[in-house]
Amino acid sequence: MSFPAPSTPPSSNPARTAAEAAARARAAAPALAALPLPTRASLLRGLSGALGENSAHLAAVAEDETRLGLERLHGEIRRTQAQLEMFADVVEDGAFLDVMIDPPDAAAKPAPRPDIRRMLVPLGPVAVFSASNFPFAFSVLGGDTASALAAGCPVVVKAHEGHPRLSDLTRELVARTVPEDVLSVVHGREEGRSLVTDPAIRAVGFTGSTAVGRALFDLAGSRPDPIPFYGELGSLNPVVVTPAACAARGADIAREYVASVTLGQGQFCTKPGLLFLPARHGLDDTLRREIAAIAPAPLLGRWIAAAYWETLGSLARHQAVSPLHLPGTPTDPRNSAPALLTTSAKDIRAFPEELLRECFGPASLVVTYDSHEDLLETLDVLPGSLTTTVHGQEGAEDGLVRRLTGAGNTGRLIWNGWPTGVAVTPAMHHGGPWPATTAPLHTSVGSRAVARWMRPVAFQNVPDALLPEPLRSTNPWTVPQHMDGAAISG
Structure with missing residues (x-):
């Protein structure tokens, strides 16, 4: 036929x-x-x-x-x-x-x-x-x-x-x-x-x-x-950096993170929207320098740019949030400008509805944690995501790493890599619990x-x-x- x-x-x-x-x-x-x-x-x-x-x-x-x-x-x-x-x-x-x-x-x-x-x-x-x-x-x-x-x-x-x-x-x-x-x-x-x-x-x-x-x-x-x-x-796609990984290669992770956040002007469904770093990580200057080097560029449409600036502004004005790099609004209404904000794990738990918002575009929220338990308790309140990324050191902090690399509330667990760029392979799973998808199976x-x-x-x-x-x-x-x-x- x-x-x-x-x-x-x-x-x-x-x-x-x-x-x-x-x-x-x-x-x-x-x-x-x-x-x-x-x-x-x-x-x-x-x-x-x-x-x-x-x-x-x-x-x-x-x-x-x-x-x-x-x-x-x-x-x-x-x-x-x-x-x-x-x-x-x-x-x-x-x-x-x-x-x-x-x-x-x-x-x-x-x-x-x-x-x-x-x-x-x-x-x-x-x-x-x-x-x-x-x-x-x-x-x-x-x-x-x-x-x-x-x-x-x-x-x-x-x-x-x-x-x-x-x-x-x-x-x-x-x-x-x-x-x-x-x-x-x-x-x-x-x-x-x-x-x-x-x-x-x-x-x-x-x-x-x-x-x-x-x-x-x-x-x-x-x-x-x-x-x-x-x-x-929607998906926040959290990235977790353990203390050992931060100490061993924190600057490299920060640079790679900014590159992932701003890839395609942050318009990927797997863009990392949260970066968990240990308190006193010492990477603020590196993060600022890397994000400031990314030039503003057009988003896919004016409606997307308007939503980007509205969401970014709402997050930046929150009492629990501080700017790492917050640019001014560009003259072209279709343009974005990369941004990084920061808050604490404790504040994420206190204000989950206000802070756990996807900002579609080249912006991300850096979240500092004080201890392993502080980190794990906060991960438990995150909504479902397409991806969760863990940067850790094999042979170090094995107990923490085992807990972080469980299935969690995610569709894909990434070790020492980045979620942007979804491979078209038989084993790929591009899905996840709500709100990442409506059908996590x-x-x-x-x-x-x-x-x-x-x-x-x-x-x-x-x-x-x-x-x-x-x-x-x-x-x-x-x-x-x-x-x-x-x-x-x-």
Whole structure:
């Protein structure tokens, strides 16, 4: 089974409402789900190829809308291609279908067991909300779209208002690879809300602010038929420096920390927003010097810059906060200027609601602690994060390090490194407890992201010829099958 190429050029396709796009996606869903896995994988590889062939044009349009820099944007295109290729590999392998077969057993106790076969099937059409800070990797052809198509789900993308022309151009350039009914783009906040409540949409992927994400999450849950909402929201991404690490390489850590905070003007979801240092750390001058050397630069939009200055100002005015480096407001209303503030662990515990606020942009809060217990008690009050980073010394302070490197309230624990720069690998988990995400069991990066768009179905005593191909004894799709928990083929 295959899809016909569009009969008209992409530019002549009329703009669609959310309802129209969702209805067409629902009509296209059975054919996409029935595609043999090699064909589905080829579709993903074709999307990757279309990105590569048009990368110069795409990057130029993205730079005009986002001002992220051509080097960064070309790197993001390559990352997006890598995601599509990875999911093509996942589809070709077939293990993502999680096929399990339990043959009948008349002698089973306490009762005879029927023939039961289980696999994952696509949910159906899904909605994906693009992110402002990743116009490729978390946008029209980003990880949510790639994983949903890999699962066999048509996608309706709600374009981000920060790069609307790029969103339409991306869709137009891949129109010969995947039909508009399988991958379409809509614009506008009202259309986005309509997508979440449209009965044809069976799940939603979102990357953005906590306020907007929570509103859409509540909307998805208030439907007559609630649907999964996979939202990546806000994250403070704390960095903890032990006394031994501070003494051994504190200046290097301070320099690297500022570089991570200001990477991409602090507009990464994994930007470290808290730096825990031992009291009397002696790094204030280094931190000031490093942050002052970073020039102001445009943020992704005026609305982001306005939120940055509002949040930074609110934190700086708090009675428990002192400035390490607090620049004046730039003349360009779209610009940011890097900043560092400082407070104590005790004050974090006293004012968690006021001080534990994500400041999206190149600003961070340095938190000093007086003792191990002071540090650990404060970490216990932090909200869930995508990442937690620990800088420590092996062989020193082993008791503290063991407590710090437990799972904690985070989705990814980093040792002596930095969270910015999320590797696209099968083992990656990009998620975490609330408010980092609305679904901490799942990831939006890595091969496991495909599981969000699928559900298990068990088939009991169904004749072999009537079973889906992956469950048949002949296994025509040659996917990995497990019988009684053991691998038998694939």
